[in-house]
Amino acid sequence: MVEGKVNHTDLRCFAEKLLTAAGTDTQEAAIVADILVWADLVGRPTQGVWRLKELLPKLRNGLIRSPCSPTFIQKTDGIVQVDGHDGLGRYVGHISMAKAIELAGRCGMGLAAVRNSNHYGAGAYYVHMAAQEGMIGFAFTNAPRRVAAHGGLNPLFGTNPIAFSAPMRNGHSVLIDFSTSAMAGSVTRKAMEAKKPIPENVAIDEHGKPVTDPDQAQRFTLLPFGGAKGYCLSLLVEILAGVITGSEMSFQIPSMFEKKQIATRIGHVFLAIDIATLLPLDEYYERIETLVATVKKSTLEPGVSEILIPGETRWKNHAAHRQEGVLLDSNTVESLTSLANELKLTPPW
Amino acid sequence: MVEGKVNHTDLRCFAEKLLTAAGTDTQEAAIVADILVWADLVGRPTQGVWRLKELLPKLRNGLIRSPCSPTFIQKTDGIVQVDGHDGLGRYVGHISMAKAIELAGRCGMGLAAVRNSNHYGAGAYYVHMAAQEGMIGFAFTNAPRRVAAHGGLNPLFGTNPIAFSAPMRNGHSVLIDFSTSAMAGSVTRKAMEAKKPIPENVAIDEHGKPVTDPDQAQRFTLLPFGGAKGYCLSLLVEILAGVITGSEMSFQIPSMFEKKQIATRIGHVFLAIDIATLLPLDEYYERIETLVATVKKSTLEPGVSEILIPGETRWKNHAAHRQEGVLLDSNTVESLTSLANELKLTPPW
Numbered sequence: 001m002v003e004g005k006v007n008h009t010d011l012r013c014f015a016e017k018l019l020t021a022a023g024t025d026t027q028e029a030a031i032v033a034d035i036l037v038w039a040d041l042v043g044r045p046t047q048g049v050w051r052l053k054e055l056l057p058k059l060r061n062g063l064i065r066s067p068c069s070p071t072f073i074q075k076t077d078g079i080v081q082v083d084g085h086d087g088l089g090r091y092v093g094h095i096s097m098a099k100a101i102e103l104a105g106r107c108g109m110g111l112a113a114v115r116n117s118n119h120y121g122a123g124a125y126y127v128h129m130a131a132q133e134g135m136i137g138f139a140f141t142n143a144p145r146r147v148a149a150h151g152g153l154n155p156l157f158g159t160n161p162i163a164f165s166a167p168m169r170n171g172h173s174v175l176i177d178f179s180t181s182a183m184a185g186s187v188t189r190k191a192m193e194a195k196k197p198i199p200e201n202v203a204i205d206e207h208g209k210p211v212t213d214p215d216q217a218q219r220f221t222l223l224p225f226g227g228a229k230g231y232c233l234s235l236l237v238e239i240l241a242g243v244i245t246g247s248e249m250s251f252q253i254p255s256m257f258e259k260k261q262i263a264t265r266i267g268h269v270f271l272a273i274d275i276a277t278l279l280p281l282d283e284y285y286e287r288i289e290t291l292v293a294t295v296k297k298s299t300l301e302p303g304v305s306e307i308l309i310p311g312e313t314r315w316k317n318h319a320a321h322r323q324e325g326v327l328l329d330s331n332t333v334e335s336l337t338s339l340a341n342e343l344k345l346t347p348p349w
Numbered sequence: 350m351v352e353g354k355v356n357h358t359d360l361r362c363f364a365e366k367l368l369t370a371a372g373t374d375t376q377e378a379a380i381v382a383d384i385l386v387w388a389d390l391v392g393r394p395t396q397g398v399w400r401l402k403e404l405l406p407k408l409r410n411g412l413i414r415s416p417c418s419p420t421f422i423q424k425t426d427g428i429v430q431v432d433g434h435d436g437l438g439r440y441v442g443h444i445s446m447a448k449a450i451e452l453a454g455r456c457g458m459g460l461a462a463v464r465n466s467n468h469y470g471a472g473a474y475y476v477h478m479a480a481q482e483g484m485i486g487f488a489f490t491n492a493p494r495r496v497a498a499h500g501g502l503n504p505l506f507g508t509n510p511i512a513f514s515a516p517m518r519n520g521h522s523v524l525i526d527f528s529t530s531a532m533a534g535s536v537t538r539k540a541m542e543a544k545k546p547i548p549e550n551v552a553i554d555e556h557g558k559p560v561t562d563p564d565q566a567q568r569f570t571l572l573p574f575g576g577a578k579g580y581c582l583s584l585l586v587e588i589l590a591g592v593i594t595g596s597e598m599s600f601q602i603p604s605m606f607e608k609k610q611i612a613t614r615i616g617h618v619f620l621a622i623d624i625a626t627l628l629p630l631d632e633y634y635e636r637i638e639t640l641v642a643t644v645k646k647s648t649l650e651p652g653v654s655e656i657l658i659p660g661e662t663r664w665k666n667h668a669a670h671r672q673e674g675v676l677l678d679s680n681t682v683e684s685l686t687s688l689a690n691e692l693k694l695t696p697p698w
Contacts (some may be wrong), residue, residue, distance in 0.1 A: 107456070226575025246636075
């Protein structure tokens with residue numbers, strides 16, 4: 001198969017086998033495979049199984065540790081500090097958000113401040129974990145340096161995404177997840193791979209000139225989105241995920257384009273707020289349904305066919321891809337096939 | 350005096366007298382005067398004493414109640430629900446953030462979910478209250494409808510600002526406070542008053558055409574900042590401040606341009622996180638100083654003279670205006686003089 005659709009359960013199983021064959025602890029592999037395939041299911045392949053070609057070498061050369069056996073230090077009833085011990089970011093993210101949710105179940109809100117983790121992928125996954133328990137979820141993470149301050153030329157911040165969710169009665173959620181850079185790092189990498197130019201106003205060279213050639217990626221500095229306000233949000237995320245967690249700050253972490261291979265030791269903050277603490281869940285659902293319906297009924301700008309609620313496209317994709325299979329592009333199929341060959345595994349295609 | 354500088358203590362005292370003469374409870378008047386003059390001190394006159402010409406009539410016609418005697422319902426050790434009883438938003442904001450800080454002092458973090466309040470002005474003020482106690486502060490508020498969804502034409506959201514602070518050792522803070530609309534509501538109102546055109550890409554008419562004429566303010570719909578991401582943030586704020594507080598949602602509140610005079614019943618959420626719960630304050634200060642110094646040392650874009658840390662300009666203004674006095678423009682002087690005449694008070698000019 002050059003490219004094509006794969007059943008999500010087969011893909012999940014294959015991802016899990018690749019991870020365990022590369023030495024990942026079995027419990028961690030199961031969770032990481034789930035999260036990778038979830039990203040593919042919701043139509044975010046840049047955070048999906050495509051990432052295995054980056055994860056497996058790091059697992060084998062020890063840049064990512066497994067099992068990582070994270071340590072939890074309970075700071076107050078509602079606050080826990082987690083040391084991820086350079087483990088798989090998706091595993092560390094999962095158990096940290098699970099802990100924040102557990103604390104919120106007891107105290108009304110729970111916060112997990114995580115240090116020494118790695119890239120956790122789709123933040124939407126973790127915040128939706130909170131939504132599934134009737135909670136508001138927040139997730140913040142820093143990342144290797146790629147993004148300039150507003151008015152600056154050199155990379156200081158990671159793409160520092162913000163994720164947020166609010167539950168819906170049907171089990172879906174309003175799902176917000178965006179990088180505070182003008183373009184997500186993973187999207188620029190996909191553009192590199194596909195040799196597609198990136199838009200102007202996204203990246204600059206060392207003189208501040210726009211860069212659109214994806215092959216110059218090593219020299220890219222990304223800009224924050226939305227000018228000064230995006231810069232403020234990058235800094236906000238850095239203070240939460242990089243400063244108060246006691247983890248590395250983004251500017252201390254070389255990006256993968258810098259070829260310096262060190263453990264990233266990035267930080268995350270997860271926050272869960274139990275909605276039922278504030279108002280009965282039924283009343284909450286009525287209120288958010290009213291809000292969503294009102295937004296959907298907006299008068300439309302000429303040329304716009306529909307107002308989308310954040311997460312709406314993800315949930316549509318999720319339903320469709322569960323039924324029809326996950327579409328893998330040729331680069332992903334090729335790299336996964338080659339990983340399977342190395343590890344003497346058979347891909348599901 | 351047509352316009353000019355006024356000693357901040359005199360201005361504060363005058364603002365307090367105007368408020369009490371208009372029937373405001375003395376304790377509330379003292380706090381509201383502080384917050385108004387603080388906004389002028391930090392160089393945000395759109396949230397300063399200029400607002401008295403809007404507050405006093407509302408106080409007198411009962412749209413804003415004073416004393417409002419807010420009620421607090423303790424939901425968990427760390428979460429309190431506040432009913433502002435249509436009181437002065439600044440007073441309600443102040444005591445609600447004070448409560449969140451008190452809870453954070455005991456539990457590591459505290460959250461106040463506020464309903465039935467009014468416009469609270471400069472969110473920066475409340476989050477800095479948290480910073481002064483060594484805490485991270487967040488403040489979210491909704492507001493009367495002014496802002497379209499991304500792709501929509503009709504106003505649904507308020508300008509729904511986000512405020513965030515992180516303490517600095519010198520008593521200042523990294524201070525982020527911005528509306529999630531392309532331009533703050535107060536800035537457009539100032540432009541109206543000054544008869545200055547507003548930039549394109551900020552507001553649209555009912556057909557989606559850019560509006561730059563400030564006199565067409567009644568017909569303005571503001572756009573979210575930064576496209577889809579700004580819309581996501583408007584919605585995030587609405588879910589926090591409008592949905593889970595049980596308050597009115599922005600789309601249910603006519604803007605002042607609609608001439609419908611009803612109590613706004615807007616909602617706020619305040620969150621305080623006690624940093625010392627996670628790491629010793631000294632270590633925190635070293636870390637944030639390293640971050641700030643690194644940002645300040647950025648290589649500069651051509652034409653940029655300095656990278657500003659959010660809040661830096663506010664703190665420079667604060668120091669300068671305390672010394673030299675607060676600059677009031679002619680519109681503000683005129684309206685305050687006229688309010689003083691009505692209430693038989695003498696302005697300090």
